[in-house]
Amino acid sequence: MATHDTILNSKSLEVIPDGLSLALTIPWYRSLWVSSISSIAVTLDGQELAQDKMSFRINGKRFTLDEVPNQWEELWFMQDRAYLDMHLGAAGAVGSDHTITFHIELRLPYMQIKPGFYLPNIVHQTVTLKVQG
Amino acid sequence: MTDVATKAKFKLGVTLYSFSAEWAAGQYDLESMLARVGELGIGPGVEIMASQTVRTYPYTDDAFIKQWLGLCDKYGFEPSAYGTNLDMGRNRAKEMSLDEEFDFVLTQIEAGAKMRFPVIKIQSAGSELLTKLLPHAERLNVKLGYEIHAPEGPNTPKIMAIRETYDKIGSPLLGFVPDFSSTMSNMGRTMLQAFRDKGLDEAAIVKVQEVWAKDTPVFERIGEFVAYLEGRGLDPNMLGPFGRMAFNMNGHINPLEWNDIMHQIVHVHAKFFDMNPDGQVDAIDYPLHTKILVEGGYDGYISSEWEGHAFADLGVMDPFIVVKQQQDLMKKYM
Structure with missing residues (x-):
């Protein structure tokens, strides 16, 4: 995966008290405002997760996926991980394997094509990850 | 053969953008990255992008500026160019007004000047914005450079419009930053491999x-x-x-066209993706590009910009080593 399409790595899947979390690397070559994320969709072991079963965590704050495109003052610094928390009702099991399809669409806020329209970057990845201890 | 009359007046350097993938992966912090650059003898110029390197972007705090200047002193680097961005669409509900654009860019220019960068790379060269920024560039004694990157070239309509704006304003502080991506001989091997x-x-x-x-x-x-x-x-x-990137990031304009704006070149990105086994750069004619800048009397910095990370996975190549090889190659023609 290169700078334009890296989002997950082999250590990305972690346990949270009510499910699993994905540690995300920004799929671009610079830091971006959280509002640069247009949408996120995740399929976990063949099941597409409802949007309200996920939240986005960064800089010690948590946002619903609805709120993400409005966070224009929150910076996703290039060296920081953001977390996509998947609320599954129970903590995930360390060491178990899960197949994840991650789809994210970005709107690059400095690459204006014409007023109101910006260059997108779309990353779509399917990976099998082991839950880290 | 040494011909004093055609000796290079420019200095070499590197943009830390070359190490984007390693930076994103957290393999280096600013000090360890600069230390590696210094150990290899790359430099003396160092360029950074505010939106990549500065955690408080678009603002820069005194602690960061102090750290930057201290590291430059410690390793003997010279600040070359500071890359700014204009995130006019960060608020989806409302695009920036001209005043907001001005504030967003000026804070980066002010920081760049404090960090002793002689050139600030600007992303928008609109006439109104430039007119507002220029008195500040004069006050801070920095040049403003607009990058010419593939698919643009010195004489494409978009750049011609900026050249006309520059002519109208008529300030020696306004210039261009050629990027060799505009003037490639063929598609790079790294990109073709990504396609395969x-x-x-x-x-x-x-x-x-x-x-x-x-x-x-x-x-x-x-x-x-x-x-x-x-x-x-x-x-x-x-x-x-x-x-899309194949066409946007690899241009095939004649390198001799850089002569048309030679007097306005304030900084250069020596773009490359890979080195060939014969020691030459893949897909870009470095003897020719270097010769053009030597003979044109260009006297700023040339930043090595390795962009293979856009196509190649992290770890496939060591960008620090290839930048060193590319600089050694350029030195032969200086």
Whole structure:
């Protein structure tokens, strides 16, 4: 995966008290405002997760996926991980394997094509990850 | 042969953008990255991008400025250019007004000047914005450079419009930053390998290079290649963003056109993707590019900019080593 399409790595899947979390690397070559994320969709072991079963965590704050495109003052610094928390009702099991399809669409806020329209970057990845201890 | 009259007046350097993938992966912090650059003897110029390196972007605090200047002193680096961005669309509900754009860029210019960068790379060269920024560039004694990157070149309509704006304003502080991506001889091997990795067969590899070499506008060439793939029953989405990038990031304008703006060049990006086994840069004529800048009397910094990370996975190449090789090559022609 290169700078334009890296989002997950082999250590990305972690346990949270009510499910699993994905540690995300920004799929671009610079830091971006959280509002640069247009949408996120995740399929976990063949099941597409409802949007309200996920939240986005960064800089010690948590946002619903609805709120993400409005966070224009929150910076996703290039060296920081953001977390996509998947609320599954129970903590995930360390060491178990899960197949994840991650789809994210970005709107690059400095690459204006014409007023109101910006260059997108779309990353779509399917990976099998082991839950880290 | 040493000809004093044509000795290079410019200095070499590197943009830390070359190490984007290692930076994103957290393999280095600013000090350890600069230490590695210093150990290899790369430099003396160092360029950074505010939106990549500065955690408090677009603002820069005194602690960061102090750290930056201290590291430059410690390793003997010279600040060369500070890359700024204009995130006019950060608020989806309302695009920036001219005053907001001005504030967003000026805070980066002020920081760049405090960090002793002689050149600030600007992303927008609109006439109104430039007119507002210019008195501050004069006050801070910095030059403002607009990057000319593929698919643009010195004489494409978009750049001609900026040249006209510059002529109207008439300030020696306004200039350009040529990027060698505009003036490549052929498509880079790294990009073609990325296409193969995505599943393109050799017939499609031949076709993409044939379409790339045409003189038609970029959007037409992208359309032509997409039509070719669809005609063969292939989904253009299989290439992800690489299909578009092939045409946007590799230009084939004649390098001699850089002479048309030589007097306005304030900084240079010596773009490259890979080195060849013979020691030359793949797909870009470095003897020619270096000669043009030597003979043109260019006297700023040339930043090595390795952009293979856009196509190659982290760890496939060591960008610090290839930057060192590329600088050693340029030195032969200086």
